[in-house]
Amino acid sequence: VAKARDIPGLDPAMSFAAAAALAVETRSRELLDHADGVLDVSDIERVHDMRVATRRLRAVIEIFSSCLPKRERRAALREVKTLADALGERRDADVAIAALEGLAKSLTTEDRMGVKSLVDSLRARQQEANQDLAGALAAVEEDRLADRLAGLIGAGEPVQ
Amino acid sequence: VRARKVKGLRPDAQLIDAARRILAVRLGEVESFAAAVTDPADERALHDMRIAFKRLRYVLEVTRPCFGDAANEAIASARRFQDILGEIHDCDVMVPMVEDHIQRLRMEDLASVRAASDGNVEPDAAALRTAPNRRRYRGLETTATYFRARRELLYRRLMRELGGGRWSGFREGVDTMAGAGA
Numbered sequence: 001v002a003k004a005r006d007i008p009g010l011d012p013a014m015s016f017a018a019a020a021a022l023a024v025e026t027r028s029r030e031l032l033d034h035a036d037g038v039l040d041v042s043d044i045e046r047v048h049d050m051r052v053a054t055r056r057l058r059a060v061i062e063i064f065s066s067c068l069p070k071r072e073r074r075a076a077l078r079e080v081k082t083l084a085d086a087l088g089e090r091r092d093a094d095v096a097i098a099a100l101e102g103l104a105k106s107l108t109t110e111d112r113m114g115v116k117s118l119v120d121s122l123r124a125r126q127q128e129a130n131q132d133l134a135g136a137l138a139a140v141e142e143d144r145l146a147d148r149l150a151g152l153i154g155a156g157e158p159v160q
Numbered sequence: 161v162r163a164r165k166v167k168g169l170r171p172d173a174q175l176i177d178a179a180r181r182i183l184a185v186r187l188g189e190v191e192s193f194a195a196a197v198t199d200p201a202d203e204r205a206l207h208d209m210r211i212a213f214k215r216l217r218y219v220l221e222v223t224r225p226c227f228g229d230a231a232n233e234a235i236a237s238a239r240r241f242q243d244i245l246g247e248i249h250d251c252d253v254m255v256p257m258v259e260d261h262i263q264r265l266r267m268e269d270l271a272s273v274r275a276a277s278d279g280n281v282e283p284d285a286a287a288l289r290t291a292p293n294r295r296r297y298r299g300l301e302t303t304a305t306y307f308r309a310r311r312e313l314l315y316r317r318l319m320r321e322l323g324g325g326r327w328s329g330f331r332e333g334v335d336t337m338a339g340a341g342a
Contacts (some may be wrong), residue, residue, distance in 0.1 A: 004221040012226040015176040017171035023222050059218035063165065067171040092253075099254060103306060104299075111299030113194060118261045118300065 002049040004056055005030050020064030021153040027057040028149040031080070035137060038087075039130055044094040047133075051091050054084035061152070072152050079145050086129070086136035093126035161208045163215055164189055179223035184338035186216040187331065194322065200315050203252050210245035214240045216334070227337045234337070239331040244318045251311035258304040265293040 007026045010019055034050035037043065058080055061073055099117055104115045166185045169178050189212040196205030217238040224231040269291040276287035288294065321327060 002220075006224070007222060008224045010175070010222075012174065012176035012179075015171065016169060016173045016175055019175040019178075019222075020171070055214070056218055056221070060222055063219060063222065066169045095250060096254065096257060099250065099307075100303070103303060107299050107302070111302055113309040114296050114298045114300035115303055116304075117265070117293070118258065121261065135268050148186065 001045075001052050002034070016064065017067040020067035023060040023064060024057075024068070024149065024153045027053070027060045028146070031057050032144070032146060035063055035140075038137070041094070041126060041130060044091075044098065047087055047090050047094060050070075051084060051087040054080050054087060057149075068152055072148065075153050076145075076148050079143060079148065081141070083136050083140055083145075086133040089129040090126065090133050093122050093129055097122045097126065161211065167244045175223065176226045179219070179226050180338050181221050183216070183223075186212070186219055187334045187338060190216055191331065197318070197322070200312075203249075206245055206248055207253075207303065209240055210249060213242040213245065217242065230333055230337055234330055237326055237333075240326065241318075241321065241330075244314055248311055248318065251307045251314065253308040255304050255311070258300055261280045262297065262300050262304075267295055269293050311325070314340055 005026055007019075007022050008155060009022050031050065031053040034046070034053045036046075038046045038050050058077060061068065061077055061080070065073060100115050100119050100122070104112045104119075106114065164185050166182050168181060190209065193205050193209035193212060196202050197209055199205070217235055220227070220231045220235045220238070224235075227234075269288075272291050273283055273287045276290070278281040
């Protein structure tokens with residue numbers, strides 16, 4: 001899993017509100033940067049990294065909630081959670097498939113039959129989850145989540 | 161489980177003071193599950209403790225500049241506990257998933273045999289030869305057994321870690337960060 005990015009400019013003596021702006025900006029950028037290639041089911045770490053990035057962003061929104069405007073904060077949390085749920089559905093299927101395929105290598109050819117039948121049903125679930133994820137990613141674009149996050153921290157420019 | 165509210169976080173407070181307050185609450189959250197997870201069957205407590213570790217780790221990742229190496233050590237320990245708890249959770253998901261799959265195969269085969277025996281007093285035993293899933297049961301029970309065994313071993317490892325120096329070192333480390341200078 002990708003390591004959390006350091007937050008540039010953070011200083012123990014700065015105000016909690018100033019730290020909030022820096023933390024939300026860094027974590028927002030982290031999330032949006034992880035969108036590339038996330039629908040590629042041959043590289044399951046991308047979904048994992050983006051999912052963790054949603055958690056880190058939600059965490060900072062919650063940590064610094066007293067510094068962020070309530071209405072905008074709730075709206076941003078709701079949108080990020082919707083994306084996180086879609087990533088989670090894909091991730092659940094990815095993890096189960098990887099675990100079963102790893103185990104299958106140690107089984108006899110006959111015993112692999114049953115595991116394959118379960119993996120096949122999980123592959124169908126993975127495809128379905130991937131379609132939902134594609135929709136969630138499109139919604140992030142359409143709803144201009146980057147702008148909303150920028151608005152949350154009072155920055156003039158959207159987080160790219 | 162919902163995160164406990166941290167009171168008194170003023171926007172004009174210094175980051176380090178706010179960070180200490182948050183850490184104290186998040187550590188209390190993690191510790192609150194320590195007794196419940198001694199019951200290996202308490203899946204809920206194990207899951208909640210994992211989430212609590214995660215919340216604490218995310219706070220440390222953001223406030224790391226306030227605490228230096230102590231934060232890095234606590235992040236590594238939290239990560240280790242979280243990983244073991246996560247793997248236990250994966251087993252708790254896998255076992256019922258495999259069992260549900262077996263049940264689904266059975267139901268499909270039952271429907272097939274029932275359809276082939278329609279109108280008969282006795283089911284048609286020959287219909288078993290064409291049951292759609294007759295070859296798909298192999299290895300599934302073994303797979304469920306594997307994940308049960310894996311869960312047991314992971315749980316033992318967790319108990320060893322919670323009873324050892326890593327847990328006490330983690331608590332002391334976070335407690336010191338939360339309390340230092342407060």
